[in-house]
Amino acid sequence: MPSAEPPAGRPGATPAPLTPLDFQLVLLRRMADHNPDLVDEARRTLGVSVGVMREANKRWQARARSPRSRGAAARYRSVLGAPETRTARRIGDLDCEAWRWPVPLWPGLRFEVLLAPGGAVWNEWLVRAPDTAPPPLRTLEDLTPWSCTVDEAACAFAPARPLEGTAPTRWGLAFTAPDARGERWTVHAEFTWGLLQRTTVTGPAAEAEAEAQGAS
Structure with missing residues (x-):
């Protein structure tokens, strides 16, 4: 074409x-x-x-x-049309609503916008589509670009610590994960629009755990 x-x-x-x-x-x-x-x-x-x-x-x-x-919510709706789903959610003491749209490039994902009471957009990123199984995430080798979302990585390698993104629409996570041989490593994962882009191994997990214990 x-x-x-x-x-x-x-x-x-x-x-x-x-x-x-x-x-x-x-x-x-x-x-x-x-x-x-x-x-x-x-x-x-x-x-x-x-x-x-x-x-x-x-x-x-x-x-x-x-x-x-007119604001982010109106902009998304004008470009993407009516959401495929609109789901009520409760976060802490606040009621909010999640709007989701299909993304043809990634059939297994949806683009989600989380709206606060009053219509302000709290968050906007890619999430796994309903009734779609998440990818198996067990080792470092499973963390390939575009393989998983923020939530999926955080759940698979809990506890994960959020990191400040380097730009709008970017997020980071720090966690420990084993490689294929079973050795554990400290990992920084970078996400854009909620989708994994790259991982950086910053050192053996034992070193990070020792530093954390020393700081406490």
């Missing part, structure tokens, strides 16, 4: 509305910093060029920063 190119704009012309395809390109653009080869493969699957991906991200950012923006 030939790669589509962004249309030539005319001065004063109304920009074309963003589409679910554009949103998938926005997700990929953020992931390209860590996994350019995977992103290129996914982009080719969608039949678009690098220029189209960059333009979609540029338009998304412009809409998000526009003073006329």
Whole structure:
């Protein structure tokens, strides 16, 4: 399939509305910093060029920063349509709602937006689709790029400690995990839009445990 190119704009012309395809390109653009080869493969699957991906991200950012923006929840709904599901949740003492949409690039995932009372967006990331089994996560070797979500890694290698992300839409986790030989290691995992991008082994788990005991 030939790669589509962004249309030539005319001065004063109304920009074309963003589409679910554009949103998938926005997700990929953020992931390209860590996994350019995977992103290129996914982009080719969608039949678009690098220029189209960059333009979609540029338009998304412009809409998000526009003073006329109606807010994140309205923006997602205008681009993605009505959520596939809307589920009430309770977090601590607050009632909230989770909106989810399918993402054709990752059929086993959903894009989830968590709305606080009043409609403000608390969180926005990829999660496992209902009735879809999570991946088996037992060793370091299972932690391949795009293999799991934040919640899945945190549950598989509990207790996991959240780390501050290096940019918006990014998260981190620190935990210990065994390799295929059974040796345990301290691991930093990085996520973009909730999907695993890379892991960094920072040292043997025994050293981190000893340091923690010494600090206490």
